[in-house]
Amino acid sequence: MNKKMNILMFSGEYDKALAALILANSGKQMGIDVTMFFTFWGLCLVRDPKKISDEDKSAYEKMFANLTPKGIEESPLSKMNFAGVGKKMLLEMMEENDTPSIVDFLNGAIKKGVKLYGCKLSLEIMGFKEDELLKEVKIITAEEYLKNALESDIQLFI
């Protein structure tokens, strides 16, 4: 189709990530070239729960790393989370409707070739390390994001 979509994923919430990944998967199915750029809380969505480590981290960075969701499945709802009850309710409803899980959508996006980038500056601020993220995530600068966004037909900040 020769069209491009660029999603800047700032939020680290389950429902927003689900919306973004549905768009990414649908876009790829239509032949659109899709890029996701993870910044700030969005980086929590692409942490690899099996690779998180305290090594080389300051006291604040360790604290912060422990207070934030370790991967996409731990991410909370943006609304009505009710300490996890609202999210459980949503997950049950998704199961009733045979909706794929968020991990299915993430893996689908990777398999279909959605490009995943992480923001260099955010990574430094949050104290996360590149090798704690999913191996498909490449680190780029804000300038590189802007270059990509300028070439895209759709840009969304989520």
Added chain:
Amino acid sequence: MNKKMNILMFSGEYDKALAALILANSGKQMGIDVTMFFTFWGLCLVRDPKKISDEDKSAYEKMFANLTPKGIEESPLSKMNFAGVGKKMLLEMMEENDTPSIVDFLNGAIKKGVKLYGCKLSLEIMGFKEDELLKEVKIITAEEYLKNALESDIQLFI
């Protein structure tokens, strides 16, 4: 003007809906073709309070339907809601300034011909039924949204 704006309305909050509807009305006044696509919490904004029913719903769907705002007037503020006090304050300030109410903006948008769409997959996940929504809302898929967004000059995720 032959220009198009596409708003993806993910949030179900009063202040964000107000911002979106002000843009939609202003756009139409300038001759821009405006489309709003309601997904997730945004669907609560286009529920018709007079048509909400428990029929054909699972236990979770009934619970969820009762915990979420029944139409645009019930929607909370995204910030400083303070159990409704912040919203009441904002409404009083809008009245002092003779700002039209959110329902006026929604009806204005409909009258001016803003196209309202609901997301098929979100509707299923949330357990809402098409006939519980405002009659102006047509249900489409994420692919149809993307097709429309690709043809638009402005795309916003709100």
Added chain:
Amino acid sequence: MNKKMNILMFSGEYDKALAALILANSGKQMGIDVTMFFTFWGLCLVRDPKKISDEDKSAYEKMFANLTPKGIEESPLSKMNFAGVGKKMLLEMMEENDTPSIVDFLNGAIKKGVKLYGCKLSLEIMGFKEDELLKEVKIITAEEYLKNALESDIQLFI
């Protein structure tokens, strides 16, 4: 470069403002023409703490003016604010990494020539006065925002 980016700044939160200002500064460094349009809570980010006054305000407007952040440094985090503890943690981590402060980014944006606009209708609704804002902020209507956004290559709602 002859390219344009338009950021609609709806949110009044520290982390979202930081993301927006990093994009604005990076864009300018690349030769992109950058416009920021502050609406609703976003207006709190461009209040000048030294110029806030109760003059000519109704009871509700005075209350509201006192409950909202007085300038960009007072703005809370969108997540994990924990009554200020989360924000303090983030600030410490930024200092450890020699990341410039948010005021540095705001001043950098102004110095580089990022255009700052405030939304006329939001200003009225929130009860803020034009002369309480940073002097670089010009008040425009939603229609003027849309005209600018239509001419832009990137539009983001933050």
